[in-house]
Amino acid sequence: MARRIGTDDPWTTTGAQLVAWAGTQTWARETRRGRRTTFRAFWLYGIEAGLTTTNAALSLPRVKPAPPMPHPTPDTVFQVAMRRADERERLMLRLAADCGMRRGEIAVAHTDDVYEDMLGWTLIVHGKGGKRRPVPLTSGFAAVLRSQPHGYLFPGDDDGHLSPRWVGKLITRLLDGDWTIHSLRHRFAARAHRVNRDLAVVQDLLGHASPATTRIYVATDDSDRRRTIEAIAS
Structure with a gap:
């Protein structure tokens, strides 16, 4: 510079x-x-x-953040990718789309990270900066993860597991168009917010430090805004 x-x-x-x-x-x-x-x-x-x-x-003047621009992978693109994928790649796709995991988090996922408590099955995700977060699992997906050989879910030459770069490359080449493994994380966020409108819950599931970051991943629905106005006016 x-x-x-x-x-x-x-x-x-x-x-x-x-x-x-x-x-x-x-x-x-x-x-x-x-x-x-x-x-x-x-x-x-x-x-x-x-x-x-x-x-x-x-x-340097302060730069305002850009308006939220969610970029979720369409269901059709995801389903086509699932059909193309082999067993290992399907597992990666599901961890990204059903658990909202980043490529680096997928790369280091381990069978020891799956555990059961009184509420059900949970996956411990190893996020950025050494932070860990629990992500609930359905019993069916937990069974799939528990059926894998003990150790890293995706063994490789990067300290015993695949590199995040290679995980991203494997998934991106399965997705048509300009969709990436990160757009699957956007898909997860959009679906989670549609089910639970509590932004704090979605923030926790994604492992974001700030709700402002989570807002980039989810968009408010026009029908929700209209119902809000109509409720206020009634």
């Missing part, structure tokens, strides 16, 4: 220079938000390390 601005040294880059350079970039809104967060953290590191006394990134 400093070289592109022409200063060569980020610690001598001023806030005005950073703002002027960032303003010429053709980044999407979410990319711009991410870069702002990264720059602020980088200069904070510089201050803590004694490399500079000012955070030039504080000059």
Whole structure:
């Protein structure tokens, strides 16, 4: 970044220079938000390390998040993928579509993560930042997972399991169009929100730290908004 601005040294880059350079970039809104967060953290590191006394990134204006744009895989695309898939791939598809798991979470899923308590069967999902979250399972899907050989559900050469990249590649090539394994997570979120309108429940199931992130995955239904207005007016 400093070289592109022409200063060569980020610690001598001023806030005005950073703002002027960032303003010429053709980044999407979410990319711009991410870069702002990264720059602020980088200069904070510089201050803590004694490399500079000012955070030039504080000059960057706040970027509002984009309106929610859910991107759930259509049922028809999912069903076609299920028919194309082999047994291992069908299990990956179900973990993404029925449990809302990310590709990295699917890659490290283990038979020891399935357990039963007084309420039923649950899968412990190993999420980002080492966080773990429980996702309830139907008895039928729990039986499928418990029938797998003990160990990682998808053995491979990445510390004993498949790499997240390979999991994503396997699933994406089964899905027609521009749908990806992450759009299956959107599908899960949309279906979960349709059944339970409590956003906090969907947030917990997805493992999001903020409800604002969950809102990106679910869209409110026009009929719900209309019923709300009609109920208020009655």
